[in-house]
Amino acid sequence: xxxxxxxxxxxxxxxxxxxxxxxxxxxxxxxxxxxxxxxxxxxxxxxxxxxxxxxxxxxxxxxxxxxxxxxxxxxxxxxxxxxxxxxxxxxxxxxxxxxxxxxxxxxxxxxxxxxxxxxxxxxxxxxxxxx
Amino acid sequence: xxxxxxxxxxxxxxxxxxxxxxxxxxxxxxxxxxxxxxxxxxxxxxxxxxxxxxxxxxxxxxxxxxxxxxxxxxxxxxxxxxxxxxxxxxxxxxxxxxxxxxxxxxxxxxxxxxxxxxxxxxxxxxxxxxxxxxxxxxxxxxxxxxxxxxxxxxxxxxxxxxxxxxxxxxxxxxxxxxxxxxxxxxxxxxxxxxxxxxxxxxxxxxxxxxxxxxxxxxxxxxxxxxxxxxxxxxxxxxxxxxxxxxxxxxxxxxxxxxxxxxxxxxxxxxxxxxxxxxxxxxxxxxxxxxxxxxxxxxxxxxxxxxxxxxxxxxxxxxxxxxxxxxxxxxxxxxxxxxxxxxxxxxxxxxxxxxxxx
Numbered sequence: 001x002x003x004x005x006x007x008x009x010x011x012x013x014x015x016x017x018x019x020x021x022x023x024x025x026x027x028x029x030x031x032x033x034x035x036x037x038x039x040x041x042x043x044x045x046x047x048x049x050x051x052x053x054x055x056x057x058x059x060x061x062x063x064x065x066x067x068x069x070x071x072x073x074x075x076x077x078x079x080x081x082x083x084x085x086x087x088x089x090x091x092x093x094x095x096x097x098x099x100x101x102x103x104x105x106x107x108x109x110x111x112x113x114x115x116x117x118x119x120x121x122x123x124x125x126x127x128x129x130x131x
Numbered sequence: 132x133x134x135x136x137x138x139x140x141x142x143x144x145x146x147x148x149x150x151x152x153x154x155x156x157x158x159x160x161x162x163x164x165x166x167x168x169x170x171x172x173x174x175x176x177x178x179x180x181x182x183x184x185x186x187x188x189x190x191x192x193x194x195x196x197x198x199x200x201x202x203x204x205x206x207x208x209x210x211x212x213x214x215x216x217x218x219x220x221x222x223x224x225x226x227x228x229x230x231x232x233x234x235x236x237x238x239x240x241x242x243x244x245x246x247x248x249x250x251x252x253x254x255x256x257x258x259x260x261x262x263x264x265x266x267x268x269x270x271x272x273x274x275x276x277x278x279x280x281x282x283x284x285x286x287x288x289x290x291x292x293x294x295x296x297x298x299x300x301x302x303x304x305x306x307x308x309x310x311x312x313x314x315x316x317x318x319x320x321x322x323x324x325x326x327x328x329x330x331x332x333x334x335x336x337x338x339x340x341x342x343x344x345x346x347x348x349x350x351x352x353x354x355x356x357x358x359x360x361x362x363x364x365x366x367x368x369x370x371x372x373x374x375x376x377x378x379x380x381x382x383x384x385x386x387x388x389x390x391x392x393x394x395x396x397x398x399x400x401x402x403x404x405x406x407x408x409x410x411x412x413x414x415x416x417x418x419x420x421x422x423x424x425x426x427x428x429x430x431x432x433x434x435x436x437x438x439x440x441x442x443x444x445x446x447x448x449x450x451x452x453x454x455x456x457x458x459x460x461x462x463x464x465x466x467x468x469x470x471x472x473x474x475x476x477x478x479x480x481x482x483x484x485x486x487x488x
Contacts, residue, residue, distance in 0.1 A: 031220070053148060053149060055247060
């Protein structure tokens with residue numbers, strides 16, 4: 001009787017206004033049977049953490065194309081923890097230089113996807129992380 | 132989940148937002164913990180004003196909800212919960228819930244809690260557990276609970292059974308006059324809002340809605356026509372009510388029957404929102420004065436009880452019947468040797484077809 005759907009917050013922190021990628025990913029996750037909450041553009045880390053709390057999501061997907069990931073991502077991870085949501089997995093999609101990846105993973109980012117990443121891989125990795 | 136129901140209900144009552152969010156998830160997933168917590172919270176419910184917002188996709192429901200919530204925060208300092216329902220895919224069960232996009236003005240305010248919900252297969256415009264969500268917010272001390280339905284077409288009218296006040300949002304340029312006289316969504320409106328009232332065609336929409344209301348609520352009216360006073364009487368069979376003078380101080384809410392007011396708004400700019408809030412307040416007053424608040428409450432709880440009873444009877448029935456016997460009856464129905472109605476009689480009485488015919 002009890003059925004848990006994976007709930008994902010897809011958010012765009014920072015100031016870049018390109019959300020085509022975020023929408024493509026949102027659609028792919030929907031097609032994989034997940035419930036995707038889309039927040040829209042130009043969200044602060046505080047807004048994203050608050051939405052993640054109210055929506056009780058399992059996953060937060062951040063779309064960052066502006067290069068501000070080293071400032072934004074750790075702040076969001078920190079806020080999620082402060083709110084008691086330490087089990088939430090955070091994924092990043094966008095433009096992330098290779099040398100930043102190990103440090104982001106250290107900070108607790110589960111997956112990072114650049115241009116050309118397949119939505120199938122993203123779905124697979126989320127399902128894997130939810131096990 | 133190992134969380135015991137006792138602490139989680141306590142945390143919810145104390146205003147812990149994480150506990151509230153988690154309880155909503157448990158209830159949405161029909162977990163036993165969620166059900167136990169709902170039962171514990173039930174005595175704390177019955178205080179909130181439940182406001183439903185429905186209308187066709189793209190009429191601006193989310194923007195209107197955003198502005199209404201801002202209004203209640205700023206002018207009345209009431210705690211506001213928003214339940215925003217969007218459709219689930221009938222094929223994958225997934226959903227994209229996008230109502231928050233229009234509600235960014237509300238973030239950073241502890242007096243507001245927004246929760247998005249997928250309809251999960253329900254077709255009435257809200258999800259199966261939307262009513263339970265409203266109860267939880269009510270118990271948690273949210274004085275206003277706004278429920279935004281999925282973009283509703285014509286027959287998604289479940290919201291009227293749940294909400295105390297139902298707002299139907301229209302926008303100029305959607306359909307012709309005949310749409311306004313069809314049964315369904317317009318009939319459930321307690322307050323009508325024409326949003327996007329800065330668009331062309333707004334007069335036409337207003338005229339169509341006005342004439343629909345005149346047909347639905349035939350009351351005697353006095354008109355001034357070419358300088359002469361004319362009284363238009365009620366058609367036979369309608370209730371006998373005092374005539375409403377055009378200049379009289381009697382307002383619509385003074386009357387025994389409620390005639391839905393029509394408010395015009397431009398939600399993205401916050402225009403006309405105070406008028407909508409006033410209409411909602413008048414409607415609440417009307418419900419209290421006429422006793423309709425209590426009777427709506429009663430009808431809602433009764434239908435909730437009946438739905439729960441139905442589910443319990445079904446599961447009891449299936450617990451007590453052997454699979455082979457049930458499948459055998461299904462086969463007979465499929466083979467057209469037994470009609471579904473006869474099959475029910477046979478299953479419930481345990482007697483054969485011949486005895487019942």
